[in-house]
Amino acid sequence: MRIPIIAGNWKMNNTISESIDLVEKIKSRNLNNMVEVVVAVPFTSLYEIKKHLEGTSIKLAAQNMHWEDKGAFTGEISPLMLKEIGVDYCIIGHSERRQYFNETDETVNMKIKSALKHNIKPIVCIGETLKEREENIQEDIVKNQIIKAFEGIDKIYIKDIVIAYEPIWAIGTGKTATSEEANKMCGFIRNVIGNMYDEELKNNIRIQYGGSVKPNNIKELMEKEEIDGALVGGASLIAEDFIDIVNY
Numbered sequence: 001m002r003i004p005i006i007a008g009n010w011k012m013n014n015t016i017s018e019s020i021d022l023v024e025k026i027k028s029r030n031l032n033n034m035v036e037v038v039v040a041v042p043f044t045s046l047y048e049i050k051k052h053l054e055g056t057s058i059k060l061a062a063q064n065m066h067w068e069d070k071g072a073f074t075g076e077i078s079p080l081m082l083k084e085i086g087v088d089y090c091i092i093g094h095s096e097r098r099q100y101f102n103e104t105d106e107t108v109n110m111k112i113k114s115a116l117k118h119n120i121k122p123i124v125c126i127g128e129t130l131k132e133r134e135e136n137i138q139e140d141i142v143k144n145q146i147i148k149a150f151e152g153i154d155k156i157y158i159k160d161i162v163i164a165y166e167p168i169w170a171i172g173t174g175k176t177a178t179s180e181e182a183n184k185m186c187g188f189i190r191n192v193i194g195n196m197y198d199e200e201l202k203n204n205i206r207i208q209y210g211g212s213v214k215p216n217n218i219k220e221l222m223e224k225e226e227i228d229g230a231l232v233g234g235a236s237l238i239a240e241d242f243i244d245i246v247n248y
């Protein structure tokens with residue numbers, strides 16, 4: 001059985017005090033205990049938020065990391081630093097990082113390997129642009145991203161990886177893929193994993209949908225067979241909305 005996973009990606013929002021405020025609001029409410037709930041907070045808030053999550057089942061995620069343990073990489077954060085804080089997950093290869101910070105399939109692959117080495121579970125983001133969907137090459141694009149992201153990753157680690165299918169045209173735009181489109185692509189991704197590894201991993205890997213998920217569309221998405229959760233941006237910044245999404 002795949003346990004649904006819903007993660008809030010706060011992106012570059014919330015100072016430490018604002019982060020505490022938001023997480024206190026989220027944890028003050030009863031949350032769906034059938035769902036694994038994750039908050040991906042800015043680096044500066046991770047340490048404080050870890051303390052505020054103690055005694056709850058909410059998991060903590062970083063939004064990025066470097067692949068090296070240490071070194072002359074000014075401004076970067078290493079997996080060792082995240083591990084000491086007690087981070088559970090790390091988002092890797094978000095489209096905003098690919099678009100604005102030149103992240104490539106190769107760096108995504110190095111980051112996934114490094115996260116796994118340090119027992120940080122990667123949430124690996126993949127997805128096509130609007131142009132690619134209009135050209136009807138979305139499956140080739142996504143397949144290629146997966147093959148490159150997972151290159152050299154042993155099957156024993158696959159159970160620790162979550163894939164977030166996020167069509168770029170649906171992120172922060174208010175446009176959601178229809179639940180059918182999202183389901184179809186998540187099924188396609190599952191088949192790619194099946195072909196690369198085996199039937200068991202194909203059936204066990206968790207695949208989230210991300211792109212303008214809101215309280216009013218989560219239920220329909222979660223009803224779909226291939227969709228195991230959501231990566232939520234904008235709506236995760238509003239406590240009530242995030243709670244409603246988790247409690248779909």
Ligand code: PEP
Pocket residue numbers: 009011166170171172173174210211212213231232233234235
């Ligand atoms: C995201 O940040 O991954 C995302 C899907 O954002 P939004 O929900 O705002 O579209």
